[in-house]
Amino acid sequence: MLPMDPTLAARTLTASTEIATAALSGQDPDTVLHLVVRAAAELAEADLGLVMTGSDDGSLTVEAAHGARGTDPVGLVLSPRSSAARVARGGVPIVADDVTTDPRTSPYVPRELSTYGPFAAAPFGTRESRLGALTVYRRRGAKPFTNGTVEVLTAFAAQAGLVLVLAEGRNARERVGLYEERERIARDLHDVIIQRLYAAGMQLDLLSRRPTRKLAKPDATRLADAVDQLDAAIADVRAVVRALRNPDPEPAADLADSVRAEVATARELLGFDPTFELTGDLSDVPPHIADHTRAALRESLSNIVRHAGALRVAVHLRRHGPTLRLTVADDGCGIPQGVTQRGLKNLHERADQAGGHCTVRSSPRSGTTVTWEVPIT
Numbered sequence: 001m002l003p004m005d006p007t008l009a010a011r012t013l014t015a016s017t018e019i020a021t022a023a024l025s026g027q028d029p030d031t032v033l034h035l036v037v038r039a040a041a042e043l044a045e046a047d048l049g050l051v052m053t054g055s056d057d058g059s060l061t062v063e064a065a066h067g068a069r070g071t072d073p074v075g076l077v078l079s080p081r082s083s084a085a086r087v088a089r090g091g092v093p094i095v096a097d098d099v100t101t102d103p104r105t106s107p108y109v110p111r112e113l114s115t116y117g118p119f120a121a122a123p124f125g126t127r128e129s130r131l132g133a134l135t136v137y138r139r140r141g142a143k144p145f146t147n148g149t150v151e152v153l154t155a156f157a158a159q160a161g162l163v164l165v166l167a168e169g170r171n172a173r174e175r176v177g178l179y180e181e182r183e184r185i186a187r188d189l190h191d192v193i194i195q196r197l198y199a200a201g202m203q204l205d206l207l208s209r210r211p212t213r214k215l216a217k218p219d220a221t222r223l224a225d226a227v228d229q230l231d232a233a234i235a236d237v238r239a240v241v242r243a244l245r246n247p248d249p250e251p252a253a254d255l256a257d258s259v260r261a262e263v264a265t266a267r268e269l270l271g272f273d274p275t276f277e278l279t280g281d282l283s284d285v286p287p288h289i290a291d292h293t294r295a296a297l298r299e300s301l302s303n304i305v306r307h308a309g310a311l312r313v314a315v316h317l318r319r320h321g322p323t324l325r326l327t328v329a330d331d332g333c334g335i336p337q338g339v340t341q342r343g344l345k346n347l348h349e350r351a352d353q354a355g356g357h358c359t360v361r362s363s364p365r366s367g368t369t370v371t372w373e374v375p376i377t
Contacts (some may be wrong), residue, residue: 015039034066046136053132079219082108122154125161255290266301280319300328308332329369334362
């Protein structure tokens with residue numbers, strides 16, 4: 001191997017440093033790939049540079065290009081039998097004076113690359129994690145790539161590939177750390193903050209209904225408003241918890257589990273086990289319907305905890321054909337006179353937004369039954 005030209009060595013080091021800085025600082029992968037392919041084309045004095053990544057079937061897909069004229073080759077798929085694909089799998093570089101006539105390369109040259117002649121390809125990645133191939137081309141009739149140039153290209157492709165592998169590992173560790181931190185915050189919010197808000201709301205509500213402590217109407221109104229604000233705060237905290245645990249829309253299949261979790265939370269506050277029945281398949285319930293259903297159940301159980309004085313609570317979620325029906329029944333005192341109707345209004349509004357309806361039957365003798373029904377669309 002001939003010693004590398006000092007100027008070329010300095011340019012290679014500068015390019016590698018730029019790529020390492022970009023990759024390890026978390027820049028967009030597409031941006032990093034464009035830095036890689038631009039540097040490769042400039043170091044090899046090529047008219048075209050391509051970065052290709054491998055697929056499970058052995059084919060290669062062009063992810064980034066530099067110097068292309070006319071048709072953009074990004075997205076181009078090369079056969080698993082192409083020379084670039086063989087380089088990616090075998091880890092051995094290849095050079096050809098003319099990519100369209102050399103018997104090793106010509107059978108699988110795509111039309112988009114048929115105007116080029118001199119060609120070189122180097123494996124991109126590491127021995128343990130082969131990402132694909134880095135290829136360079138010159139216009140037909142131009143001087144071929146020298147062995148020295150191919151050695152530079154191969155060394156650069158290995159360095160750039162290693163940087164990307166390390167960056168991906170670092171990013172994966174950072175994602176794990178972020179998820180763990182999000183889960184810790186969500187757990188603290190759910191297990192501590194929400195419970196305290198519930199307890200404060202129940203105490204305020206009980207205080208407002210004690211006959212021995214008759215409040216003036218303005219004070220009673222302010223107290224009711226405070227309870228409403230606590231309800232809103234609980235809803236907001238729950239939304240934050242869901243967002244922390246599920247930054248992407250929650251899959252419909254999780255609806256059953258989240259409903260069970262809501263019932264379990266109510267059990268802690270009621271002091272007894274509500275009965276829970278689930279009927280039908282919830283796997284294809286759209287996310288927005290699932291969100292409305294969770295909120296309707298949460299509102300219904302919250303009303304029972306704060307107002308009903310119930311000894312028995314039954315929750316039934318039923319999927320029947322194109323309809324989802326939630327029924328929450330208790331044997332409490334019914335909806336007391338003067339109790340804010342905000343919670344009931346939310347139930348009706350959510351049902352309307354989902355294209356369904358909500359009915360509430362309540363009396364001091366039979367308790368309260370909420371039936372919340374929406375189409376699954």
